Amino acid sequence: xxxxxxxxxxxxxxxxxxxxxxxxxxxxxxxxxxxxxxxxxxxxxxxxxxxxxxxxxxxxxxxxxxxxxxxxxxxxxxxxxxxxxxxxxxxxxxxxxxxxxxxxxxxxxxxxxxxxxxxxxxxxxxxxxxxxxxxxxxxxxxxxxxxxxxxxxxxxxxxxxxxxxxxxxxxxxxxxxxxxxxxxxxxxxxxxxxxxxxxxxxxxxxxxxxxxxxxxxxxxxxxx
Amino acid sequence: xxxxxxxxxxxxxxxxxxxxxxxxxxxxxxxxxxxxxxxxxxxx
Amino acid sequence: xxxxxxxxxxxxxxxxxxxxxxxxxxxxxxxxxxxxxxxxxxxxxxxxxxxxxxxxxxxxxxxxxxxxxxxxxxxxxxxxxxxxxxxxxxxxxxxxxxxxxxxxxxxxxxxxxxxxxxxxxxxxxxxxxxxxxxxxxxxxxxxxxxxxxxxxxxxxxxxxxxxxxxxxxxxxxxxxxxxxxxxxxxxxxxxxxxxxxxxxxxxxxxxxxxxxxxxxxxxxxxxxxx
Numbered sequence: 001x002x003x004x005x006x007x008x009x010x011x012x013x014x015x016x017x018x019x020x021x022x023x024x025x026x027x028x029x030x031x032x033x034x035x036x037x038x039x040x041x042x043x044x045x046x047x048x049x050x051x052x053x054x055x056x057x058x059x060x061x062x063x064x065x066x067x068x069x070x071x072x073x074x075x076x077x078x079x080x081x082x083x084x085x086x087x088x089x090x091x092x093x094x095x096x097x098x099x100x101x102x103x104x105x106x107x108x109x110x111x112x113x114x115x116x117x118x119x120x121x122x123x124x125x126x127x128x129x130x131x132x133x134x135x136x137x138x139x140x141x142x143x144x145x146x147x148x149x150x151x152x153x154x155x156x157x158x159x160x161x162x163x164x165x166x167x168x169x170x171x172x173x174x175x176x177x178x179x180x181x182x183x184x185x186x187x188x189x190x191x192x193x194x195x196x197x198x199x200x201x202x203x204x205x206x207x208x209x210x211x212x213x214x215x216x217x218x219x220x221x222x223x224x
Numbered sequence: 225x226x227x228x229x230x231x232x233x234x235x236x237x238x239x240x241x242x243x244x245x246x247x248x249x250x251x252x253x254x255x256x257x258x259x260x261x262x263x264x265x266x267x268x
Numbered sequence: 269x270x271x272x273x274x275x276x277x278x279x280x281x282x283x284x285x286x287x288x289x290x291x292x293x294x295x296x297x298x299x300x301x302x303x304x305x306x307x308x309x310x311x312x313x314x315x316x317x318x319x320x321x322x323x324x325x326x327x328x329x330x331x332x333x334x335x336x337x338x339x340x341x342x343x344x345x346x347x348x349x350x351x352x353x354x355x356x357x358x359x360x361x362x363x364x365x366x367x368x369x370x371x372x373x374x375x376x377x378x379x380x381x382x383x384x385x386x387x388x389x390x391x392x393x394x395x396x397x398x399x400x401x402x403x404x405x406x407x408x409x410x411x412x413x414x415x416x417x418x419x420x421x422x423x424x425x426x427x428x429x430x431x432x433x434x435x436x437x438x439x440x441x442x443x444x445x446x447x448x449x450x451x452x453x454x455x456x457x458x459x460x461x462x463x464x465x466x467x468x469x470x471x472x473x474x475x476x477x478x479x480x481x482x483x484x485x486x487x488x489x490x491x492x493x494x
Contacts, residue, residue, distance in 0.1 A: 020239075021236075021239070031227065031230040032230045032231070032232055032235050033230070033234070033235045033238075035235055035239060036235060036238050036239060039238075039239050039242045039243065040238075040242065043242055043246065062484075062487055082245065082246075082249055083246075085245075086241075086242050086245045086246065089241070090238050090241060090242050093234075093238050093241075094238060097231065097234050097235070097238075114438050114441055117437060117438045117441075118438045120434075121434050121435050121437070121438055124431065124434050124435070125421070125425060125427075125431065125435060128425045128426065128427040128431055129424075129425045129426070133491075134424060134425075134491055137487055137488065137491055138421050138424055138425055138488060138491075140487075141417070141421060141484045141487050141488050142418070142421055142435060144480070144484060145417055145418065145439065145477075145480055145481070145484060146438060146439060148476060148477070148480045149438065149439050149441075149442060152442050152469070152472070152473060152476065153441070153442050155469075156442045156445065156446060156469050193246075196246065196250070199250070200246075200249070200250055200253065203250070203253040203254065203257055204253055206257060207253055207256055207257050207260065210257070210260045210261065210264055211260060213264055214260060214263060214264050217264070
């Protein structure tokens with residue numbers, strides 16, 4: 001199974017880059033910036049996926065009190081933070097070159113910003129608690145409480161903005177009319193990035209596990 | 225800004241920024257993992 | 269069942285009594301609201317903000333005034349170390365709903381104060397006062413229900429005001445957005461019936477957050493005090 005990694009790096013990834021940057025046809029309203037679509041949306045999707053996974057590990061921690069679960073919750077939250085920063089910034093820049101403004105309070109922009117804020121709040125909470133057990137419990141609870149807000153956001157925000165911003169251009173990006181070619185390239189990009197995520201998740205979790213072990217080893221040595 | 229969305233320089237910069245962020249972080253993880261693996265096996 | 273309700277209300281009563289001894293939270297909230305309204309009114313030099321900016325100013329003030337006071341009842345328990353005694357008294361759920369009712373009390377006091385203030389200093393005016401007040405009450409309730417769990421978390425995290433505000437902000441954002449939109453509409457002449465979507469959203473938020481808080485509170489509360 002180890003050759004999977006190489007398939008990804010040397011076959012899947014180059015194909016994705018070729019498709020997204022050269023092959024793709026261009027969407028009418030977006031021009032050349034159509035290409036950004038194949039990178040921005042998958043990254044935003046990863047931000048949400050990380051949140052979901054982190055929340056699941058949080059729930060697992062609360063149920064079993066297994067510290068590994070808390071570690072993994074934090075690991076995925078770190079990835080989520082990275083992705084949501086990238087998604088928010090790239091979304092803003094994309095908006096600038098297509099709509100002219102760096103920020104529009106478009107429903108999707110708002111959602112990804114809120115996700116970013118949730119991640120930041122999560123880490124602020126973690127850094128204000130010293131005791132490990134309490135840190136894990138409190139951040140797990142917060143993670144779940146914040147997660148519960150997300151479905152509501154998804155349904156609330158588009159409705160609210162429908163009438164606040166009756167701008168016809170606004171949802172064009174969301175409702176991009178995908179010709180089948182574009183749809184295929186988009187799907188392929190999503191798969192590529194999700195595949196990449198699997199590796200990142202594994203590395204991040206392993207890294208944090210080892211850092212934890214290293215810390216424990218040092219603590220043990222100090223005790224002797 | 226005439227047709228900024230058709231400006232390939234802008235478009236590529238955004239894409240490069242995303243990829244740098246994602247892959248850069250991936251490489252960072254890889255390097256840190258290597259470092260720590262050797263440290264932990266030494267401490268044993 | 270009724271014993272349970274009685275217990276919840278005795279928590280509420282205890283908190284209100286101790287609040288009136290020192291008036292720490294209430295004075296914080298009211299002072300904040302007062303200062304903000306006055307400052308904004310002064311900065312506008314007598315120009316009345318219309319329905320749109322009036323709604324925005326109103327809800328931002330309410331939001332931050334609430335955030336100034338909601339964590340108090342939990343933080344006080346930790347500071348004065350009465351948390352342990354409280355823990356032994358009764359089950360976590362009772363504490364959760366009792367403290368929440370106390371925050372509802374605070375939020376109501378705030379509304380009762382800030383609406384007249386806004387009328388005087390911000391020229392708040394509408395054809396549908398009942399609609400406005402009713403919706404404001406529900407939205408305030410939503411803000412209370414959404415933050416009670418977070419107030420408990422903040423108290424255990426030994427963080428203070430800033431932490432509570434940071435943690436609450438993403439959770440309260442849906443309420444804020446919906447409240448501003450509906451209030452704007454009501455101030456512009458709509459009735460509450462026309463803003464039914466927003467009202468339903470607020471009520472579902474209350475139910476969702478109430479359930480989540482009820483389920484998760486025990487985890488935060490039973491955490492051994494270290």
